[in-house]
Amino acid sequence: MPRDATDTDDMNLAVNMGGLPMKNPVTVASGTFGYGQEYNQYFDITRLGAVTTKSLSLKVRAGNKPPRLVETPAGLLNAIGLQNVGIETYLSEKAPFLRKQGATIIGNIYGHSPDEYVELASRLEQESAADAIEANLSCPNVHDAKTASGAVLVSQDPDAIIEYTKAIRSATTLPLFIKLSPNVADIQEPALAVQEGGADGVCLINTLLGMSINPKTRRPRLSNIVGGLSGPAIRPVAVKMVWDAARVLSIPIIGTGGICTANDAIEFLLAGATAVSVGSMTFRQPDAPMQVLDGIKTYLKQHRIERVEELIGAMEV
Amino acid sequence: MTGGPGARFLSDCEVLANDEVAPEQWRMRLRAPSIAAEAKPGQFCMMLTNPTQYPFLRRPMCFEQIFDQEVTILYKVEGEGTALMAGTPPGQRIQVQGPLGIGFDTDDDAFARHIIVAGGIGVASFPSLAKALTARGVIPEVIIAARHAHLILCEDFFRELGCEVHVATDDGSLGEQAFACDVLTRLKPDSDTRVYACGPMIMMKTTSDAAIAAGANCVVSLEAQMACGDGACLGCVVESTEEAEGEAMVRVCVDGPVFDTTRIDWAAHNLAYAP
Ligand SMILES: Cc1cc2nc3c(=O)[nH]c(=O)nc-3n(C[C@H](O)[C@H](O)[C@H](O)COP(=O)(O)OP(=O)(O)OC[C@H]3O[C@@H](n4cnc5c(N)ncnc54)[C@H](O)[C@@H]3O)c2cc1C
Ligand SMILES: Cc1cc2nc3c(=O)[nH]c(=O)nc-3n(C[C@H](O)[C@H](O)[C@H](O)COP(=O)(O)O)c2cc1C
Numbered sequence: 331m332p333r334d335a336t337d338t339d340d341m342n343l344a345v346n347m348g349g350l351p352m353k354n355p356v357t358v359a360s361g362t363f364g365y366g367q368e369y370n371q372y373f374d375i376t377r378l379g380a381v382t383t384k385s386l387s388l389k390v391r392a393g394n395k396p397p398r399l400v401e402t403p404a405g406l407l408n409a410i411g412l413q414n415v416g417i418e419t420y421l422s423e424k425a426p427f428l429r430k431q432g433a434t435i436i437g438n439i440y441g442h443s444p445d446e447y448v449e450l451a452s453r454l455e456q457e458s459a460a461d462a463i464e465a466n467l468s469c470p471n472v473h474d475a476k477t478a479s480g481a482v483l484v485s486q487d488p489d490a491i492i493e494y495t496k497a498i499r500s501a502t503t504l505p506l507f508i509k510l511s512p513n514v515a516d517i518q519e520p521a522l523a524v525q526e527g528g529a530d531g532v533c534l535i536n537t538l539l540g541m542s543i544n545p546k547t548r549r550p551r552l553s554n555i556v557g558g559l560s561g562p563a564i565r566p567v568a569v570k571m572v573w574d575a576a577r578v579l580s581i582p583i584i585g586t587g588g589i590c591t592a593n594d595a596i597e598f599l600l601a602g603a604t605a606v607s608v609g610s611m612t613f614r615q616p617d618a619p620m621q622v623l624d625g626i627k628t629y630l631k632q633h634r635i636e637r638v639e640e641l642i643g644a645m646e647v
Numbered sequence: 648m649t650g651g652p653g654a655r656f657l658s659d660c661e662v663l664a665n666d667e668v669a670p671e672q673w674r675m676r677l678r679a680p681s682i683a684a685e686a687k688p689g690q691f692c693m694m695l696t697n698p699t700q701y702p703f704l705r706r707p708m709c710f711e712q713i714f715d716q717e718v719t720i721l722y723k724v725e726g727e728g729t730a731l732m733a734g735t736p737p738g739q740r741i742q743v744q745g746p747l748g749i750g751f752d753t754d755d756d757a758f759a760r761h762i763i764v765a766g767g768i769g770v771a772s773f774p775s776l777a778k779a780l781t782a783r784g785v786i787p788e789v790i791i792a793a794r795h796a797h798l799i800l801c802e803d804f805f806r807e808l809g810c811e812v813h814v815a816t817d818d819g820s821l822g823e824q825a826f827a828c829d830v831l832t833r834l835k836p837d838s839d840t841r842v843y844a845c846g847p848m849i850m851m852k853t854t855s856d857a858a859i860a861a862g863a864n865c866v867v868s869l870e871a872q873m874a875c876g877d878g879a880c881l882g883c884v885v886e887s888t889e890e891a892e893g894e895a896m897v898r899v900c901v902d903g904p905v906f907d908t909t910r911i912d913w914a915a916h917n918l919a920y921a922p
């Protein structure tokens with residue numbers, strides 16, 4: 331399929347992601363696409379249903395000490411520690427580029443308290459630097475988010491999820507998605523908490539905690555010791571979590587985790603996701619999100635499906 | 648696909664030749680017209696080693712030589728990814744993304760003397776640099792150091808360019824028995840000298856210490872585990888000497904791989920984590 335194929339053929343690729351109109355269901359996973367500009371030379375990023383930014387915090391963050399990456403079977407462990415330029419630099423240097431291109435923007439945010447998330451969401455809305463907010467309550471690589479119950483991640487404590495979600499909800503009229511961690515016994519609990527808190531969607535999944543030790547040196551391969559696992563290795567886990575959550579939620583889901591091909595993306599749609607994000611695969615194939623999008627179109631043609639929305643939750647058992 | 652200045656390409660390149668030049672060390676010749684047209688000494692590419700998804704990530708490889716339509720990659724078989732590269736026959740196509748990163752400054756005429764210090768497969772960074780320097784009449788001196796004799800590569804290449812070459816091995820199996828940094832010190836670099844180092848991190852640190860102690864300027868071409876190669880994942884960072892929080896880390900893939908050594912916080916860098 332030619333790279334500049336128009337996305338307006340006879341079939342309808344549009345989805346409504348919790349109030350965010352997306353011209354197709356394909357976005358990119360936070361932290362795997364920088365701020366968009368990095369990839370614009372490999373394909374026209376405005377062809378994406380949305381560009382999701384790296385997690386933004388109030389202040390610039392240096393992140394964890396290196397080494398931060400280790401390759402593992404069919405994936406990688408990372409412990410970046412949310413290094414990012416900070417909201418102000420995003421607003422002055424990164425968002426203008428995305429706006430000029432005409433990209434739909436999902437602004438991913440990370441804070442240390444409900445107040446910080448509120449401020450981040452408000453800034454993004456005031457400066458019209460995002461079309462939707464994705465609050466990352468689930469980064470496994472930072473140790474500074476504290477909840478009353480002592481859970482490591484806000485995302486592991488349903489009461490905290492409700493508290494954070496309500497706070498952010500009250501601060502923004504933009505579509506609000508909450509990104510959850512798979513490191514829980516039952517994903518339905520945090521997913522329902524997101525819905526109760528008043529968000530418009532859930533993003534599933536962030537990375538799975540993991541670690542790797544070098545037998546030669548007897549040292550952990552990451553300076554942070556533990557990291558987050560991503561890539562095709564985690565796809566079956568992610569598909570099941572989307573399926574679990576979709577059965578109890580009335581709000582839509584962005585499915586993420588090891589999506590490499592259009593078939594992988596369609597798996598997520600069939601399991602109940604409304605949109606999908608391509609993450610680590612972009613490290614292997616910089617134009618992977620476009621290949622996924624083009625492949626979805628081919629699939630719809632081959633299966634004579636007019637609207638991509640017909641696939642959502644359409645697994646047959 | 649182009650992208651203005653610093654254009655980078657994602658191309659399927661034909662493997663023209665792929666030969667074992669010494670035990671476990673290979674040279675791959677690729678037809679890569681768009682990449683070759685833009686590539687500068689010290690820049691690198693990301694190579695997809697397999698059509699399956701294992702290993703998942705691509706491998707960073709610098710350009711050994713840059714020709715009109717072609718580039719060569721000189722590589723050592725370390726693990727699964729490079730073993731797959733070695734198994735790629737001529738005629739096959741391989742996805743290559745590049746040229747990436749900031750390479751060597753070959754036009755700077757602030758220094759009268761230029762000394763290249765190569766450790767092991769790190770020598771792969773230097774044939775293109777030596778050619779660019781000699782093309783403008785600057786003949787670098789070259790130190791090639793490695794563990795054993797069979798790991799000493801490119802000696803003839805540098806000699807044919809007219810360079811004075813010093814070979815050293817850890818075990819004395821070829822050249823003198825010495826470390827690269829000691830050979831460098833003996834060559835008495837001074838404030839009019841630029842030293843270029845590439846090799847294992849520990850070798851670059853000791854070489855850089857020796858250069859700085861002698862008052863020389865020193866640039867290093869660093870290595871790091873990479874995922875994207877393009878500045879997006881923030882996985883390849885090393886600690887820098889900058890104070891500001893936003894500049895505490897530099898990305899090897901886009902801020903480097905070639906850095907002035909004074910930008911790197913060697914004291915903070917934990918060498919024990921080397922792959
Ligand atoms: C900018 C740059 C340029 C390079 N140029 C060359 C070159 O010209 N020739 C050459 O032989 N090697 C070069 N290397 C090192 C080369 O990338 C690694 O040797 C190679 O990735 C090893 O892969 P493997 O699958 O064989 O080894 P494995 O041990 O199986 O690798 C496991 C993982 O560790 C990573 N890794 C292992 N060793 C290194 C290393 N030294 N540096 C970075 N990542 C590593 C691999 O990419 C992989 O993800 C370069 C590295 C960088 C960062
Ligand atoms: C290097 C790297 C950095 C990431 N950074 C972030 C981040 O800043 N915020 C976030 O919400 N998720 C982050 N993630 C998680 C991804 O967005 C995604 O949820 C996860 O990687 C699973 O998808 P994948 O398997 O397709 O990569 C990061 C993942 C990787 C690999």
Ligand code: FES
Nearest residue numbers: 876880881883900
């Ligand atoms: S390898 Fe991704 S930022 Fe350098």
